[in-house]
Structures are given as C-alpha cells and as structure tokens.
Amino acid sequence: MIFEEWAETVGRDFSAMVNSLSLDAETLRSGLVAVHTALLQAPDDFNAAYAVLSEHAIDHAEGLWLDHIVANDQVQLADESFENLILLFAGLARALDTLLLRYAPTSFGPPEPDDLLDELSGCHVIPRKRPRGEFGLNQGYRRRGVRHHRIIPGKVDSRTVKIYWSGQMSIDPSLPAMHAAAAIFPSLKLHIEPISKSTPANGFRASHLDAGNQKVLINEQISDALAGGSLALVWPELTMPPDLSALVEKTLKDLALKSGPSPLQVVVTGSWHIDQEGKTYNLAAVLDGNGLEICQYRKMYPFTSADTGPEAITPGNELPVILTDDFVFSVGICKDFCQLTRTQLLLGLDVDVYLVPSMGETRTMDGHRATAKSLRDLGDIRSFVVQQPDNTKRANQVSYVLGMPNDPMHADAVTHQRDALATYPSNFT
Numbered sequence: 001m002i003f004e005e006w007a008e009t010v011g012r013d014f015s016a017m018v019n020s021l022s023l024d025a026e027t028l029r030s031g032l033v034a035v036h037t038a039l040l041q042a043p044d045d046f047n048a049a050y051a052v053l054s055e056h057a058i059d060h061a062e063g064l065w066l067d068h069i070v071a072n073d074q075v076q077l078a079d080e081s082f083e084n085l086i087l088l089f090a091g092l093a094r095a096l097d098t099l100l101l102r103y104a105p106t107s108f109g110p111p112e113p114d115d116l117l118d119e120l121s122g123c124h125v126i127p128r129k130r131p132r133g134e135f136g137l138n139q140g141y142r143r144r145g146v147r148h149h150r151i152i153p154g155k156v157d158s159r160t161v162k163i164y165w166s167g168q169m170s171i172d173p174s175l176p177a178m179h180a181a182a183a184i185f186p187s188l189k190l191h192i193e194p195i196s197k198s199t200p201a202n203g204f205r206a207s208h209l210d211a212g213n214q215k216v217l218i219n220e221q222i223s224d225a226l227a228g229g230s231l232a233l234v235w236p237e238l239t240m241p242p243d244l245s246a247l248v249e250k251t252l253k254d255l256a257l258k259s260g261p262s263p264l265q266v267v268v269t270g271s272w273h274i275d276q277e278g279k280t281y282n283l284a285a286v287l288d289g290n291g292l293e294i295c296q297y298r299k300m301y302p303f304t305s306a307d308t309g310p311e312a313i314t315p316g317n318e319l320p321v322i323l324t325d326d327f328v329f330s331v332g333i334c335k336d337f338c339q340l341t342r343t344q345l346l347l348g349l350d351v352d353v354y355l356v357p358s359m360g361e362t363r364t365m366d367g368h369r370a371t372a373k374s375l376r377d378l379g380d381i382r383s384f385v386v387q388q389p390d391n392t393k394r395a396n397q398v399s400y401v402l403g404m405p406n407d408p409m410h411a412d413a414v415t416h417q418r419d420a421l422a423t424y425p426s427n428f429t
Contacts, residue, residue, distance in 0.1 A: 003045040007085050010038045011077035014092060019074050025104040029125045032096040033118045036151045039093060039141050049086045050145075051138045061091025062098065069095060093145050101127065101148040113163040122154030124163055129326060132380070142347065143380055150328065152321055156348040159319050164295050166265050166288040166324045178327060180232040180353070181225035181423045182386040183218075184399040185211040189392045190238055190359070195312045203312035204305075205273040205280060206238050214244055221421040222251055226262065228423040231326065233267045236388030236399070237299075237334045237359040238282070240270030245285045252291030264289030265324040268355050271299065271333055279314040282333055284357055286322065295320045299333035301342075319349060327352040334358040337385065338367035343374045351381060353404060353426075358387035365400045365414055372408035382426055383408065 017031050039046070065088075068075055077088060104127070116124045132147045154161055189210040195203040225233045240248075248269045256262055271284040282299035298316025322329040328351045337346070337356045346354065354375070358364060365387055372383035382404040389397035398416040403424030405413040415422070 003043050003082070006043050006046075008078075010042075010089070011080075011085065013038070014089070015075055015077045018069060018092070021069060023070070023099065023103050025100065028096060028100040028103060029118045030120050032093070032100055032125060032146070032149065033121045033123045033151055035089075035093050035096060036146055037121065037123075039089060039145060042089075042141070045082075046086060046089070047140045049082070050090060051140045053086065053090060055135055055144075057087055058090045058094060061087045062094035063091075065091045065095035066098065069099065090141070090145070093141075094147065097146045097148050100125070113165070116163075124152045124154075124321075126150045126152060126163075126323065126328070140378070142378055150350040152350055153348055156319060157345050159300070159317055159345065161319045161321060161349065162295070164286075164320055164322045166294050166322055177425050177427050178232075178353075178404075179228060179230045179423045179425050180234065180355075180384045180404060181221075181228060181230035181421055182384075182399075182401045182403070182417060183221040183225070183233060183235045183421050184386065184388050184401075184417055184419075185209075185214060185217065185236075185239055186399075186418060186420065187212070187391050187396065188239060188388060190390045191392070192308065194308060202309045204308040204310075205312045206241075209239065209241070211239070215247055217420055218244060218247055219251060222248065222255070224421045225423070226255070226264065229263060230423050231263065231265045231324075232329065232353070232355055232384065233264055234355050234357055234384060234386045235268065235270030236386050237271045237284075237357040238273070239357075239359070239388050241272045242274065245269040245272070249285070249287055249291045249293070252287060252289060254291075256290040262289030265326065266294070266322055266329050266355065268297075268331060268357055270357050271297075273311070273313060280312055281316060282311060282313045284331060284333060286320065286331060294322055297331045297333065299336060301335040301338075303335055319345075321349055321351060329353050329355055332356050334360065334364070334387075337371055337383070338364065340370055340374060343371060343378070346371070346375055347379045347381070350379060354381065354383045356383065356385040356402075358385055359390060360387055361389055361397070362400070365402065368402055369408045369413065372402060376406070376408060384424070384426075 116126055135144045191207045192204045193207040267287040269285045271282050274283040284297045286294045300315045302311035302313050304310040330349050330351045368385045375381040384404050385402035387400040401415045401417045404426035
C-alpha cells in the first residue's frame with residue numbers, strides 16, 4: 001500500500017475516533033491501541049520520515065492534540081502535506097498516551113490484567129514504571145512512539161499472549177540498574193535417548209545428566225544470586241529435571257519463610273523434556289523469588305540434529321509476559337530466540353528483558369546475538385541468554401552468557417563463564 005492511500009484511510013479513522021473521544025480510561029485506551037496498531041503497520045515511507053523527526057517537533061504536535069482533545073474540538077485530517085501528516089500522526093499517539101496516563105484510575109498494589117485490557121482489540125495496555133526516554137537519532141516509531149505505556153497484543157502470529165504477575169518487592173526506584181544471575185553446571189554431560197531405532201533416529205528426548213552433585217551446587221547458586229542482589233536467575237536448557245526444579249522451588253520457599261520476601265523477581269529453572277497430558281514438551285518452570293510458580297513455558301521450535309533428528313516434543317503456543325514491580329520479562333528457550341525471521345514475533349511483546357535458557361556452542365550463541373541486536377535496535381529490548389554446552393562429545397567447554405549488553409554484537413558482549421554462578425548488570429536509564 002502506498003503512503004497516500006494508507007494516510008487517507010487512517011486519517012479518516014483517526015478523525016472519527018478523536019471526534020467521538022471521551023476522557024475516560026476505557027475510551028482513551030481503545031483510541032491509543034487503534035492509533036498505535038495503525039502506525040506499527042504503516043508503510044515504509046512513514047517509518048523513514050518518523051525516524052528523522054525531532055523530539056521537539058513531536059512534543060509540539062502532541063501539545064496541539066492535547067488542546068484539541070481536551071477542548072472537544074472537531075478535527076478533520078485531510079488535504080495535509082506529507083510532512084504535516086507524519087507529525088500529526090506522531091503527535092496523536094503521544095497525546096493519547098499522555099491522556100491515558102492522566103485519566104486512568106490509580107490502584108494500590110498490582111493491577112489485575114483484565115483492568116488493563118482493551119476488549120475491542122484484545123490488547124493489554126500496561127503503564128510503564130519509567131517513561132521511555134534517552135532517544136537517539138534515526139529511531140523509528142516502534143522505539144519511541146509511545147512513552148508511558150506498552151501495548152501488548154493478545155496474539156502474535158497466531159501465538160497466544162498471556163499476562164502474568166510476579167508480585168515481588170520492588171528494588172530501590174532510584175537505582176535503574178538490574179542484575180541478573182546465570183547459573184551453569186561446569187562439565188555437564190547430557191544423555192539422550194532416541195525414540196526409534198532407525199538410522200538416523202527420527203527424534204530424541206533427554207534421558208539423564210552427568211553433572212556432579214547438582215543439588216549442592218543449586219543451593220550455592222541460589223545463595224550467591226541473592227547475595228549479589230539479582231532480580232532474575234536463569235539456568236540453561238535441558239539441565240534441570242523435575243526433581244531439581246522442585247528443589248529450586250522448595251529452597252526459595254524455605255528461604256522466604258526464614259528470611260522474608262526475596263529480592264529475586266523471576267527465576268527460570270532451566271528446562272527438561274516433560275510429559276504432560278499425553279504429550280512431551282521442552283518445559284521451563286518460571287517462579288517468583290519466593291518459589292511460587294508464575295507459569296510454565298513450553299519451547300516452540302524444536303532443535304534438529306542430523307544424527308538424532310528433531311527433539312521429540314510438541315511445540316508450545318503461549319508467549320508469557322511477566323509483570324514485576326520494576327520490569328517486564330518474557331521467556332524463550334534456545335531456538336525460540338535464535339532466528340531473525342522470528343524477530344517481529346518477539347518485538348510484538350514490548351518487554352524489557354527476554355530471559356533465555358539455551359544449550360549449544362558458538363554458532364548457537366551467534367544466532368542469539370543477532371536476534372538480540374535486532375530487538376535492542378528496534379525495540380529497546382534487552383536479552384539475557386544463559387547457554388550451557390554439552391560436554392558429552394568434547395570435554396571442558398565453557399558456557400556462554402549474553403548478559404543484557406547495550407550492543408549484543410560488540411566483541412565483548414558474550415562472557416565465557418566457567419564459574420557456577422555469575423551476575424550481570426544492565427542499566428535501564
């Protein structure tokens with residue numbers, strides 16, 4: 001669709017919406033979703049022009065819209081120049097964003113997800129803890145279009161999006177840094193079993209591990225993560241059978257009873273091949289810092305090897321969005337976060353951080369870095385990838401951790417981690 005045709009259609013829709021707008025949260029939420037969705041789907045001409053708009057010009061356009069909407073003026077977006085339309089559309093999104101923040105009812109404690117739902121579109125409109133800022137040159141609409149809210153769709157590419165709440169205590173709001181901890185098992189060996197005797201096998205699943213005394217190590221890792229002030233703790237893919245995941249849950253619950261609420265907000269207990277409802281999933285339990293389960297994440301894209309065939313798993317279909325007092329997280333497992341063709345799916349969630357348990361070697365991490373780079377540049381999203389090597393065929397390999405760097409493709413972005421636990425900071429100013 002050429003810009004003129006698109007602009008005529010959305011200009012007519014925007015005019016009708018503004019002319020019937022009332023200053024209540026439900027109406028403003030629907031208006032913001034409609035404008036935001038249309039601008040995300042705009043032709044390339046719009047995105048190229050938006051990227052060179054100054055913040056001063058957008059702020060001025062926002063102010064004009066605020067005056068019109070509050071005064072209940074009738075507007076008609078027609079016969080405007082290309083440059084004026086870009087500014088008018090940009091300013092309208094910002095004005096609706098500001099008005100929703102101003103007129104939405106305040107709540108004590110976490111809001112219910114349904115209170116943030118726009119029923120017409122199925123999107124959740126979630127207030128940001130910190131407004132987006134620190135904008136640079138050549139940043140498009142997705143990166144800086146809406147400052148005070150994140151608009152999260154109910155579905156992305158047929159995948160169901162579900163909102164979860166981790167009601168952990170807030171960190172000091174004056175500290176924008178977040179620490180995440182990576183827990184690995186040096187010298188781990190993963191044993192798999194084929195699901196058939198054919199050559200090559202037509203699928204495999206995890207059988208058992210050789211990793212030393214994991215139970216002792218897990219208790220030490222949790223203690224060190226808490227001592228380091230981490231908000232997130234992640235173990236790698238296919239390193240945590242159900243008994244070890246249950247140990248993490250019990251340990252966190254016991255510590256909460258003994259010492260009070262944990263500063264940890266999200267804990268991803270690696271993953272394992274788990275049977276549920278007659279199917280096998282590559283499943284990660286996601287807990288809060290007190291050991292309560294937030295959700296279970298099922299890997300969507302199976303790994304395939306020339307020797308063993310694909311993982312014998314049923315793909316998951318749910319994309320979790322986890323709200324905490326301070327940040328918004330989502331989860332992916334290895335190949336879910338490894339190919340640029342899925343970047344748009346991941347961008348659609350507009351979270352602060354993706355937490356990614358992984359297993360693989362250098363090539364796998366290269367895929368994670370490329371995905372993380374796109375998310376950072378296009379959506380200001382950070383990525384925390386904890387990747388365990390399988391030492392079955394080659395001993396003494398190091399683990400790779402992508403610790404939420406500003407530039408995932410920088411030469412020093414990936415850490416070769418040999419210690420069982422390490423913490424990584426990221427600054428969210």
